[in-house]
Amino acid sequence: MEYASKLLENAVYEVSQLPGIGKRTALRLVLHLLKQPEQQTTLLAEAILKLRTEINFCSSCYNISDTELCEICANPKRDASLVCVVEDIRDVMAIENTSQYQGLYHVLGGKISPMEGIGPQDLNIVPLITKIKEGNIKELIFALSSTMEGDTTNFYIYKQLEGIDVTTSTIARGIAVGDELEYADEVTLGRSILNRVPFENSMKAN
Amino acid sequence: MEYASKLLENAVYEVSQLPGIGKRTALRLVLHLLKQPEQQTTLLAEAILKLRTEINFCSSCYNISDTELCEICANPKRDASLVCVVEDIRDVMAIENTSQYQGLYHVLGGKISPMEGIGPQDLNIVPLITKIKEGNIKELIFALSSTMEGDTTNFYIYKQLEGIDVTTSTIARGIAVGDELEYADEVTLGRSILNRVPFENSMKAN
Numbered sequence: 103m104e105y106a107s108k109l110l111e112n113a114v115y116e117v118s119q120l121p122g123i124g125k126r127t128a129l130r131l132v133l134h135l136l137k138q139p140e141q142q143t144t145l146l147a148e149a150i151l152k153l154r155t156e157i158n159f160c161s162s163c164y165n166i167s168d169t170e171l172c173e174i175c176a177n178p179k180r181d182a183s184l185v186c187v188v189e190d191i192r193d194v195m196a197i198e199n200t201s202q203y204q205g206l207y208h209v210l211g212g213k214i215s216p217m218e219g220i221g222p223q224d225l226n227i228v229p230l231i232t233k234i235k236e237g238n239i240k241e242l243i244f245a246l247s248s249t250m251e252g253d254t255t256n257f258y259i260y261k262q263l264e265g266i267d268v269t270t271s272t273i274a275r276g277i278a279v280g281d282e283l284e285y286a287d288e289v290t291l292g293r294s295i296l297n298r299v300p301f302e303n304s305m306k307a308n
Numbered sequence: 309m310e311y312a313s314k315l316l317e318n319a320v321y322e323v324s325q326l327p328g329i330g331k332r333t334a335l336r337l338v339l340h341l342l343k344q345p346e347q348q349t350t351l352l353a354e355a356i357l358k359l360r361t362e363i364n365f366c367s368s369c370y371n372i373s374d375t376e377l378c379e380i381c382a383n384p385k386r387d388a389s390l391v392c393v394v395e396d397i398r399d400v401m402a403i404e405n406t407s408q409y410q411g412l413y414h415v416l417g418g419k420i421s422p423m424e425g426i427g428p429q430d431l432n433i434v435p436l437i438t439k440i441k442e443g444n445i446k447e448l449i450f451a452l453s454s455t456m457e458g459d460t461t462n463f464y465i466y467k468q469l470e471g472i473d474v475t476t477s478t479i480a481r482g483i484a485v486g487d488e489l490e491y492a493d494e495v496t497l498g499r500s501i502l503n504r505v506p507f508e509n510s511m512k513a514n
Contacts, residue, residue, distance in 0.1 A: 104401065104404060104405070105401070106371050106372045106373055106378055106379065106380075106397060106400070106401075107363065107364075107372045107373055107374045108374055109355075109358055109359045109362055109363055109374065110359060110363070110372055112355045112358070112359070113355040113356050113358075113359040115355070116351055116352040116355040116356070117352065117355075117356070119348065119352070120337050120340060120341075120352075121336070121337070121340050122333075122336075123337075127328075129398065130327070130328075130398075131326050131327070131329075132356070132359065133396065133397065133398065134326060134327050135326075135356060135359070135360060136359070136360065136363065136372075137417075140360055140361070142325065143356055143357060143359075143360040144357065144360075145322055146322040146323065146325070146326075146356065147353040147354075147356055147357045148353075149315075149318045149319040149321075149322040149323075150319050150322070150323070150338070150341060150349055150352065150353055151349060151350065151353045152315055152318070152319075153315045153316060153318070153319040153338065153341070153342070153349075154341060154342065154346055154349040154350070155346070156315055157313065157315055157316070157342065158313075165312050166312045166313045166316055166342075167312055167313055168313045168314055168315060172312055173312065174312075190339060191312060191339065192335065192336075192339065194312070195310065195311070195312070198310060199310070211343075
C-alpha cells in the first residue's frame with residue numbers, strides 16, 4: 103500500500119505491530135483517531151506510556167500492582183498457606199471473578215515453550231521455589247492451561263519441589279458446566295470419569 | 309472486571325475506545341505491550357501523537373499530506389480537469405492502487421448522515437464548489453459508497469452545481485469481476501443490465 107504521508111505510514115506500522123491487528127485494521131484505527139478530538143489521542147498515548155514506565159509488579163506474587171505488595175498479597179484475610187500458580191494476570195482476574203478462591207497467587211509470566219524460546223529462567227520460577235522453601239506454604243495449585251506447554255511447566259516446577267514438604271494439586275479438568283456430554287472431546291470426558299467427585303461436593307460449589 | 313492496577317485499568321479503558329476493540333481485546337493488547345521491550349510502547353505512543361499533532365491536509369483536495377499540496381495535486385502529469393469525489397483517504401488509496409485513474413481527488417471527510425448528526429457543513433463541500441466555480445474542472449466523478457448516505461451526499465452536491473458548466477458522473481455499479489451471476493443481488497444485477505457497456509470497452513480495462 104502507498105501512504106500519502108510518512109507520519110501516517112509510521113503510525114499504521116506501529117499499530118499493526120500489535121497482535122491480531124493487520125495493516126488494514128491499523129489504518130482504520132489510525133484514521134478513526136484523526137477524526138476524534140485531539141485530546142483522545144493524547145489520553146491514549148499517555149495511558150499506554152504511563153502504564154509501561156510506571157507499572158509495578160507485586161514483589162511477592164508478580165501480579166501487576168500500583169503498590170509494592172499487591173492488594174491480594176497484602177490482604178490479611180486471604181489464606182497465605184495456599185498458592186495458585188497461574189500464567190499471567192488475566193488468569194488472576196478470571197479466578198478472582200469466580201469469588202471461590204481465598205488463597206494467594208503466583209504469576210509465572212508465561213509457560214515453558216522451547217518452540218518460542220521460553221525456558222524456565224525466563225519465568226518467575228526461582229522466586230516461587232524460594233517462597234515455598236520458607237515453609238509457610240502448605241498447598242500449591244497448578245492452574246496453567248491444559249496444553250503441552252502448560253503440562254511441561256507444571257512438571258518442571260513439580261520436579262523442583264522434590265524433598266520439600268508441600269502438597270501439589272491441579273485444577274479439575276472436566277465437562278464445563280452447561281455443556282452437552284455428546285459434544286465433549288474424548289480426553290476431557292475420559293478424565294472427568296477418572297477424576298469423578300462425590301456428588302455432595304458438586305452441590306457445594308453452587 | 310476488577311483490575312489490579314489503576315494504570316492498567318486506565319490503559320485498557322483508553323484502548324477500548326477504539327472502534328471494534330472491546331475490553332477483553334484491549335486487555336490482551338495492553339498485556340502484550342507490557343511483555344515487549346519498553347521501546348516498542350514509546351514508538352507506538354510517539355507515532356500516534358505525532359500523527360495527530362503534525363499531520364497536514366492538502367489545501368486543495370483535503371487528502372492527508374506531509375506538504376502544503378499533496379503529491380497527487382502537485383503532480384503536473386495528472387489531469388487537473390478531472391476530479392473524483394471520495395469519502396476519505398482510504399478511498400484515495402484504493403483508487404490509486406488500481407493505477408487506472410489519472411485525475412485529481414477531493415476528499416469530503418465523510419458522508420451526509422442525519423442519523424450520526426453529520427450535515428453538509430461538516431464536510432469539505434464548500435471548497436469543492438468554490439474549486440469548480442473557478443472553471444478549470446470539466447468532469448466530477450462521484451465515487452462515494454452506494455448507500456443511502458452516499459446517494460444523499462451525491463445528490464446534495466449535484467444540486468449545488470446547478471447553473472455551473474461541469475459534467476458529473478458516478479463510478480459504474482455492477483457485478484464484481486470474478487463474481488458468479490447467480491449470487492449477485494437483484495438491484496446490482498438490474499443496474500448492470502441497464503448500464504451495460506459496449507463489449508469493446510470491457511476488453512480495454514484489462
